[in-house]
Amino acid sequence: MADLRSRRLDMSRRHALKTFGGGAIAALGLTIGAPLLAAPVFRTYPFQLGVASGEPAPDGFVIWTRLAPDPLSIGYGMPAAAVEVEWLVASDERMRDIVARGTAYARPELGHAVHVAVAGLEPNRPYWYRFVVGRERSAIGRSRTTPSVGQPLDRLRFAVAGCQNYEEGYYTAHRFLAAEEADFVYCYGDYIYEYRENRFRNRSKGPVEVVRPHAGDEIYTIDDYRRRYAQYKMDVDLQAAHAAAPWFMTWDDHEIDNNWVGAIDQDGTPEALFNLRRQMAVQAYYEHMPLRASALPVGPAMQLYRQAQFGDLMDFNLLDTRQYRTDQPCDDKWGIPCKDIDGDNAQVLGQRQESWLFNKLGSSNARWQVLAQQVMMMDLDRMPGPEHTENLDSWAGYRVPRNRVLEQITTLGLDSVVVLTGDEHQNYAGELHMDGRRPGSKPIATEFVATSISSGGDGEDQRESTKAIQRENASLKWHNSQRGYVVCDVKSDRWMTEFKTVDCVTERGGQLRTRKRMTVEHGAPDSLSDG
Incomplete structure (x- = not known):
């Protein structure tokens, strides 16, 4: 059993090296039984598929991205483990006035996609958002909340x-x-x-x-x-x-x-x-x-x-x-x-x-x-x-x-x-x-x-x-x-x-x-x- 666990660890290390580069192993926390939750160092830009928002409501919306450094390959360049992703929402397009932030996990069960339901925002106005993983930043997206229910709208x-x-x-x-x-x-x-x-x-x-x-x-x-x-x-x-x-x-x-x-x-x-x-x-x-x-x-x-x-x-x-x-x-x-x-x-x-x-x-x-x-x-x-x-x-x-x-x-x-x-x-x-x-x-x-x-x-x-x-x-x-x-x-x-x-x-x-x-x-x- 110990030999089997050792071989699995070695395979995980090789996969991480191939995906993220040699400096990622310590950051990924690759020890036996430990999930990959720490910030990785990517060899290739992980936000290849962009960002998106949807389902706007008076107090928020959903923001989305998916980590895929190698999008068209089997496994798309990600390890079979969760990766922590930071998300930020701002009231300005330069992302200086942050009004909401948090962390989410990009999990292998969902192809390392991230869906964040942002709430607590003001109705009927634009907001801007982005994601951060390790040293990598996504593009900035623009979203918008809907008016309050029944609010007069011209x-x-x-x-x-x-x-x-x-x-x-x-x-x-x-x-x-x-x-x-x-x-x-x-x-x-x-x-x-x-x-x-x-x-x-x-x-x-x-x-x-x-x-x-x-x-x-x-x-x-x-x-x-x-x-x-x-x-x-x-x-x-x-x-x-x-x-x-x-x-x-x-x-x-x-x-x-x-x-x-x-x-x-x-x-x-x-x-x-x-x-x-x-x-x-x-x-x-x-x-x-x-x-x-x-x-x-x-x-x-x-x-x-x-x-x-x-x-x-x-x-x-x-x-x-x-x-x-x-x-x-x-x-x-x-x-x-x-x-x-x-x-x-x-x-x-x-x-x-x-x-x-x-x-x-x-x-x-x-x-x-x-x-x-x-x-x-x-x-x-x-x-x-x-x-x-x-x-x-x-x-x-x-x-x-x-x-x-x-x-x-x-x-x-x-x-x-x-x-x-x-x-x-x-x-x-x-x-x-x-x-x-x-x-x-x-x-x-x-x-x-x-x-x-x-x-x-x-x-x-x-x-x-x-x-x-x-x-x-x-x-x-x-x-x-x-x-x-x-x-x-x-x-x-x-x-x-x-x-x-x-x-x-x-x-x-x-x-x-x-x-x-x-x-x-x-x-x-x-x-x-x-x-």
Whole structure:
């Protein structure tokens, strides 16, 4: 036994030497049975993945980092032991007036990620933060607390972004987003893509070489997912966007597997086995996002639906349209719908989340109510012609639960509901009707769909196919097929959405412009028009 313990100690010493350098052994406290809690000396910068904040509240927010000196290697350059990390929050950007500080442990069980729930701060103001480990300092991040509940609020300005396939473009849009000085960012999902490395993709005009390839095969294990998140988070433009404002995170499908719902994937994998993959994916998701401890995974499950309130101006309901959804109807095909889209037992939110949402809507006293979610609610005919064509991975494939949500909004007498959506890799602005595409009825709510950061490549201003869809669907008021993000400028009497687009993501140096402004007046969902 003594020989075995000696060999383990020797292995730990060699690992520490390789990771941190020769001066680290004494600082690490490498004695038999002693945890690695003292400050190490790193050979390579440990904050390779940047910093982030999220989940803002009136008295604080979550700050995040992950120690990873060698992000893409197995073990990512860290020892299998806890490391103490100091955190600081200041009222000024130079970090001179420290208003909160403490220590946290970066633990191997969570990939040496650090989640600190900072509290005791003043409402509705900016703060700055950083982390320190040993002699290393992270970048400085900026966060912001929310207004007190019910506090009169004149204006709110926030961004919406997501769908950032690493292989299909640079994160130019994130660099511009970082300069927006947004109160917060809502990420609707597809933060990573699970696909294997590809040298090229087949397009309608022939094969196109990818901009920058994924590292490795399709991802299944915890090491796979950690490595994929690390590759994405090493992008400095994404790091800049995270450091500029607090983020609210939700997921869509690619954080686990394309078009997954519940315990079902698109390949017919047995549920027990797919749940093992989900468990790896949701742990890695938590490790890399600025989420509260309430979202800590339990097996393959994770609590992501929640509400944030912004004074008396806006109630922001974040939804999860993947984890509790029933299987897509009609074999999950993009095309002519079958009778299953009218199934009485179909679910998108699941019964518990749906009841929670209806209670939140019913108790809201805010001027605006927001449904921040993932897949389109507008019921669009996607291929004009003699037969109706649906995207069955959207709410259009689930008519009964879609109608329940719209009926509840109507029953409650809510007339200023805005739905924020992603997934489509295009910009859309339109109206939600109980009767789908048919004109003549008053809209119930407004939907803004934000395009992708990079997924889909450069795109084009307006596709001919989508022009035809807009002609066929009176509820769709505008569309665009370029990359970018959305900025929502919210006042008591009107909501303005700015669609920000970049002209190129397949090469660096793309330029930003505000492609369109769309405005809807408070209490008048039929007023959607050019801003």
